[in-house]
Structure formats: structure tokens, C-alpha cells
Amino acid sequence: MGDTLQVKKQPKQYDVVIVGSGAGGGMAAYVLANAGIKVCLLEAGPDYDPAKNSSQLKNPWESPRRGASTKFRPFGDFDASFWGWEIDGEPYTHAAGTKWEWWRARMVGGRTNHWGRISLRFGPKDFKRKSIDGLGDDWPIGYDDIKPYYDKIDKLLGVFGSMEGLPNDPDGIFLPPPKPRLHELFIKKAATGIGVPVIPSRLSILTKQINKERGACFYCAQCGRACKVYADFSSSSVLIKPALATGNVDLVTNAMAREVLTNKEGLATGVSYVNKEDLQEYQVMGKIVILAASACESARLMLNSKSDQHPNGISNSSNVIGKYLHDSTGAAMGGVIPQLFGRKRYNEDGVGGMHVYTPWWLDNKKLDFPRGYHIEYWGGMNQPAYGFGFGIEGQNGKFPINGKTKEAGGYGASLKEDYRYLYGANVGMAGRGESIALESNFCEIDPSVVDKYGIPVLRFNTKNSDFEIKQAKHMKETFKEIMHNMGAVITWGDNAGPENDYGLANPGNIIHEAGTIRMGDDKKKSALNKWSQAHECKNLFNVDGGQFVSQADKNITWTILALSMRTSEYIIDQLKKQTI
Amino acid sequence: MDRRKSIKALLIGTAASAVMIEGCDTKDKKKPVATNTPSINEDDRMAEEIIANKNLREAVFFTPDEMATITVLADIIIPKDAVSGSASDAKVPDFIEFIVKDMPQHQIPMRGGLRWLDIQSLKRFEKAFTAITPAQQLQIVDDIAYPEKVKPGMKQGIAFFNLVRNLTATGFYTSEMGVTDIGYAGNKPNLWTGVPDEVLKQYNLSYSERELKESIRFEN
Numbered sequence: 001m002g003d004t005l006q007v008k009k010q011p012k013q014y015d016v017v018i019v020g021s022g023a024g025g026g027m028a029a030y031v032l033a034n035a036g037i038k039v040c041l042l043e044a045g046p047d048y049d050p051a052k053n054s055s056q057l058k059n060p061w062e063s064p065r066r067g068a069s070t071k072f073r074p075f076g077d078f079d080a081s082f083w084g085w086e087i088d089g090e091p092y093t094h095a096a097g098t099k100w101e102w103w104r105a106r107m108v109g110g111r112t113n114h115w116g117r118i119s120l121r122f123g124p125k126d127f128k129r130k131s132i133d134g135l136g137d138d139w140p141i142g143y144d145d146i147k148p149y150y151d152k153i154d155k156l157l158g159v160f161g162s163m164e165g166l167p168n169d170p171d172g173i174f175l176p177p178p179k180p181r182l183h184e185l186f187i188k189k190a191a192t193g194i195g196v197p198v199i200p201s202r203l204s205i206l207t208k209q210i211n212k213e214r215g216a217c218f219y220c221a222q223c224g225r226a227c228k229v230y231a232d233f234s235s236s237s238v239l240i241k242p243a244l245a246t247g248n249v250d251l252v253t254n255a256m257a258r259e260v261l262t263n264k265e266g267l268a269t270g271v272s273y274v275n276k277e278d279l280q281e282y283q284v285m286g287k288i289v290i291l292a293a294s295a296c297e298s299a300r301l302m303l304n305s306k307s308d309q310h311p312n313g314i315s316n317s318s319n320v321i322g323k324y325l326h327d328s329t330g331a332a333m334g335g336v337i338p339q340l341f342g343r344k345r346y347n348e349d350g351v352g353g354m355h356v357y358t359p360w361w362l363d364n365k366k367l368d369f370p371r372g373y374h375i376e377y378w379g380g381m382n383q384p385a386y387g388f389g390f391g392i393e394g395q396n397g398k399f400p401i402n403g404k405t406k407e408a409g410g411y412g413a414s415l416k417e418d419y420r421y422l423y424g425a426n427v428g429m430a431g432r433g434e435s436i437a438l439e440s441n442f443c444e445i446d447p448s449v450v451d452k453y454g455i456p457v458l459r460f461n462t463k464n465s466d467f468e469i470k471q472a473k474h475m476k477e478t479f480k481e482i483m484h485n486m487g488a489v490i491t492w493g494d495n496a497g498p499e500n501d502y503g504l505a506n507p508g509n510i511i512h513e514a515g516t517i518r519m520g521d522d523k524k525k526s527a528l529n530k531w532s533q534a535h536e537c538k539n540l541f542n543v544d545g546g547q548f549v550s551q552a553d554k555n556i557t558w559t560i561l562a563l564s565m566r567t568s569e570y571i572i573d574q575l576k577k578q579t580i
Numbered sequence: 581m582d583r584r585k586s587i588k589a590l591l592i593g594t595a596a597s598a599v600m601i602e603g604c605d606t607k608d609k610k611k612p613v614a615t616n617t618p619s620i621n622e623d624d625r626m627a628e629e630i631i632a633n634k635n636l637r638e639a640v641f642f643t644p645d646e647m648a649t650i651t652v653l654a655d656i657i658i659p660k661d662a663v664s665g666s667a668s669d670a671k672v673p674d675f676i677e678f679i680v681k682d683m684p685q686h687q688i689p690m691r692g693g694l695r696w697l698d699i700q701s702l703k704r705f706e707k708a709f710t711a712i713t714p715a716q717q718l719q720i721v722d723d724i725a726y727p728e729k730v731k732p733g734m735k736q737g738i739a740f741f742n743l744v745r746n747l748t749a750t751g752f753y754t755s756e757m758g759v760t761d762i763g764y765a766g767n768k769p770n771l772w773t774g775v776p777d778e779v780l781k782q783y784n785l786s787y788s789e790r791e792l793k794e795s796i797r798f799e800n
Binding site for chain 1: 623624626627628629632633636637656657658659661662663664675679682683721725727728729738741742745749750751753754755756759762763764765766767768769770771772773775778779780782783785787794796797
């Protein structure tokens, strides 16, 4: 007979235990370790170092499926995310009628290994939306509280962009942006012609070297594969690696956190977790616990951490944990630019993302929806991958090929000519906007389902509201105008109407989950104070998207990083003052 | 030069001294598992992926007869021409063999379509598709290759041929031969200096003074 299951307590007592090594957790580990604080960093996934593990510069034929998506890598066989829409052994459930799509990466660095690097500061209005339009709530902090941290991370992590002086899209400390590509020049001309601004994008990619540890970008457009020379921001390469080098961080990989442990005073004492390799139970103790497992996973942890002092989950007398769950809005359209058929070939890769974008430009007083969205663009001569050439029968009969009208479909040398002629003329655009955080959108603990580790899973209950649907309608109308003004032919995304919510993506699909552990001054309506500190457990913090009151028309990662730095400095200060 | 060594060499470069480095031969040093199976990249895979890929490689779906028909069709769709070789030359049938195991949703349409094709061939010529002459093969293909010219009873053939065309094209243009044919010039370290001047001229476009001034520039 072997040993029966026991709980093994790690002997080392840490100053801080952090759960999650993505943007928030990585920044916290970095700041705290550099201040001499002893950290235990728990990560549910395996180790990942872009320098070793990236598929960068692999050719399409080096994947047997030519880069197609799998359940292990939904964004493609070369993409840098381990897992995504599903994880074997780790289900989640939906209330009837809910369509929440949940992306979970399991790896050191989390989603920051494969993300789009879109690094946009929130603007002053984004913290005070209720005061402006009466919807949702105001943050307990404002732009002035976070600006110093945006400045610091711009310099520490690197971001390119241009100074524009926009009132609600604050300029950063920017590296030079790359020149627009050909389709982006078409877009710029067409969009500005109808009053839609197009400016350089703001991506955390190093067009110039900023330190010895990271290289400069070499324009292979594969940021999504993670960069072997660390030229783009991933928490794994830019934060965790230097944090480990201080000697103050013990990184425990393949550690699935189960719950936050508390004492009879209701303070956090550490975290219990299961080691996914030996399937044994462990506990690690710390003076402070920081949750950064993603908005929903951190909420799940808090809700699963029940005790006499915290019968409703840790620091949850307000009952808000899991609620106000929201994501970015998303709708898209695309087609071809016939002027670009038969185009001259050259290396058009550039950086791993758009070189230009459109920040929100309108006045809501003249619109039938609140808040706004930015527009992302793509197109051009991309690297062939699975799906290349699909559906040519929908194009090669519609457009003359080298001056010849052909029958749609076909085969043979004539068909090869068609693929060559049509290559590189595609263009697409997508809106990414602000949804309203509603109490009626939430995740909660499913009362009867556990995952393979016996941890109760989340059940989601979300739906898009009329606010978001009307915003998507506006996106489609705007895209149509830009496409027509460019002389482009729309080939997808135009079948938008009320019956399909104007192509609005399901909540969760944009992968910017936020709001489930929101901060606020009112303890009855929030779980955290303005330092991301749990109201009812002063040594517990949350530094991922959970703390967000609203999420703006800007992707949230840069704000997660800034807030995590701010909270970490607060923790250092409080430890010195011995108030925690 | 080993790709990893060249990546290390790339960990340099400021705007003033950025170096133009040609992409080097990325030949995979790992030995392929089976000679007729596309090479599996494994140095960057999760443990679960390695197991899943191995199971896929070892599974068998298409029969030798089906593979023979697929090969004939693929070479009709993508034959050798002045620019590049045929689908067979680019090992597209091997890709199709793998992809239907990887994507089970293709299995019934492919298997059923292949049999539909053979039934057509038997009806017309009393022999299976691979046993008739090339001219006879094209007679059948001409009836299923043009979705906007559908004869009665041929709709299912059109759907099948669209699928085979898609898979053949994707397999071809993601092969080394096909990537060269289509003219994709990227996937190598380089410096993005913008749209080439002659291309800007061709479309009557230009960079603004501000773009020229503020965009990243590289001096050699």
C-alpha cells in the first residue's frame, strides 16, 4: 500500500505568494523581487521561455497541419499559447442562454506570450464614466493616480507610437513607429477622407533596443509566436526572467491553486495548490497573497476560499465577486482591394500587428450608444498557412485575372495563375470597444461540477446588451464606408443585422475579461479598495483584470501592468510601515 | 548556420547600427518519424501535443486506392507549369492524408466524395477514376470544377471538388515549392523600410513628411 494523500506544507515562509505569472503577476514579482522581497510565484502551467520555446521563423511546411489551429493552440500551430478555449480536465459551465467564451492560457507568462501587444493607456474619461453618462460606476482612482506608472512602464517595457495630443488617448513615452504598409496607406487615405482618423499604432514592440537583455525587432510579423530575442513584451521574458535573476523568487510551475488559506482572524496565510505533475497537495505560506490568475480565475479562487470568517468566499460580504464581468466588444469585416491584384512582391511582414489604427473619434451625444471603440486593421502579403486559397471559386469568376474573364472555380495551370494574381490583396478591420459592466453579467461557482483536481468550476451567465449591439451596428456601418471609399470589395462580415446582433462577438471572445473583483470606495459595492487591496482581508490583493471597474475602448493589458506596479509599490511601502 | 545561433547573433542592434541579416536555412535538424509523413516540429510542443501528434501519425484513414485517386485529382488541380512543380512534387497527397486525420470533419466529405467520383466514372466509362484515361478524367472534372455551371446531379460533385481544391491549394502553397511560387518574401529577419518607392509610385501614394520624419529609420 502506498502513502494516502496528505497535504505537504512548504517549509519556507515567504513575504508574498503570487498566483499567476501573466501581466499582473509578472509585474508584481518583478517589482517586489527587485525590492528584496521574498516571493513564491505559483503558475498553473509549465515553464515557457520564448528564447527556447517559440516557433518563430519556422516555415509553414514544418507543421504537419501547416499552422492550422488545434484545441491545444487555437490561434494556430505556431502560436505561443498553451491551451485556449478548452483545457483537458478543466471544464466550465454556462447558465442557459449564455454564450461566454473563455480563453485560458496555462504557461509561465500566460496570455502575454501570444497577445497582440496593443498597449493603450486609459484616458481621464475612462475612470469617470458614470459621472459622464450615468452608466456603470466610476473608478475610485483617476488618470493622475496612474499616469506616473504608465510613464514608468513605457520606459521599462518599451512601446512605439506617435505624439497626437488626443484628449482621451494620452500620449506615452514612445519609440518610433514603423512606416505604414501598402494596404494601411489605402486605409489611411480612405478613412481620413470620411473623417475617421488613422494614426500610428501603439504596440509594445521594440523598434529600438532599450537594454542589453532584449534585442530590437527584426520585423518578422510573428509576435504571436513570442519573440526569441525578446523584442516584444511577454511577462515570461521581460518580467519573470529578471525577477528570477534577483534570487528572490521561487517559481513553482504546474501548480494549480485551489484556495487562499486564512486564519481565524480572517487574514490570508498562504495558498493551497495541487502539483499537476505528482498530483500531490501542497500549501505555501506567505505574509501577503496576491491573486493574478486572470479576472475569472482569481474570482473563482476567492469564491472557493470559504471559511468561518469568510462564509461567502474571501472578502465577499458585498457579494460582488464574480459580478460585473465584461469583455471588449468586437465586430469585423473584410474583403479585397482589386487595385492590389497582381501586386509586386516584396517582404511586407513588418511587426506582428498593425502599423496604424483608429482611436475612438466621435461624440456620443450624437450617437445611440454609449462609450466607443478603436479600429484594428490587417491585410497584405501574409505568410501562407492552412486555409490559404480556400474559396477561390468565390473570387476568380468575379474579377478578371490578368485581363481575362474566367469561369469561377476551375483547375490546372490557369488556376495557379489565379492564386498568384489574387495573392496579397486582402484587407480586414475589426472594432474593439467598451461594453457596460453590468451586475447581471457574472460568473459564479457551479454548485455541482468540479474539475479533475476537485476544484469547483465556474458557471458563466453573460449576454450582450443593447448598448453593445448598437455599437457593433455602428462599427459595421463605419467599416462599410471605409471599404467602399478604398475601392475594396467586401467579401465577409457584411451580412450584419439585428438577427445576428450585427456580428457582435460573444462575450469572452475578445479575451479581455475584467470586472469580477472590482475596486471601489464603497465596501458594499466593491471587493477591493483603490490599492487593489481586499476590503475585508488587508493582506490580500488582486492585480489582474478582476479589479477593473470598466475597461474603456482600450485593451487592458497596459493598465493591468501599471496598476500592478502601483499596487506592488504600495505593498512595499506598507510592509516597511508594518501595517500589513 | 544553425537557426538558434543566428537568433543569438540577432540580440544586437540599435537604430544606429542595426544589421541586415539574411534568414538562413531553417532545415529542421530532427529526424522525421516516417518517410512519407511531413516532419513534426516538436522542440516547442506541450507534452499533450507530442502524444496527440504521434497518435495522428500512426493512425490510418485513407486506403491506398483512395490515396491514388487523391493524387490524380491533386495533380489535375495543381499540375506542373512554367513556374513550379505539381501537387505531387510538393508532397500534397501526404499533407491531405494527415489533415483528414487531424480534422475529422473532412473525413466523410472526402471519403464519400471519392466514392461518388468513382461511381461517376463507373457509370460513364465502366472503370474507376484512376483506371480511365486522362481525357476521360477531365470530362468528369469539367462537370464538377465550375460551381456556377452546375449540371443536374452534379451538385455533390461540385462540393467535393471545392473541398479537394481547397485542401490541394493549401497543401501546395504552404509547401516550400508553393511558398516560392506565390512569392511570399517574408519570414526572415530584416528591416522594414516601408513600401518600396516604385510601388508607392505605382499606386500614386506617398508617405507624409511627418511619417518620414518620425518613423523608425535604419542607418547602415
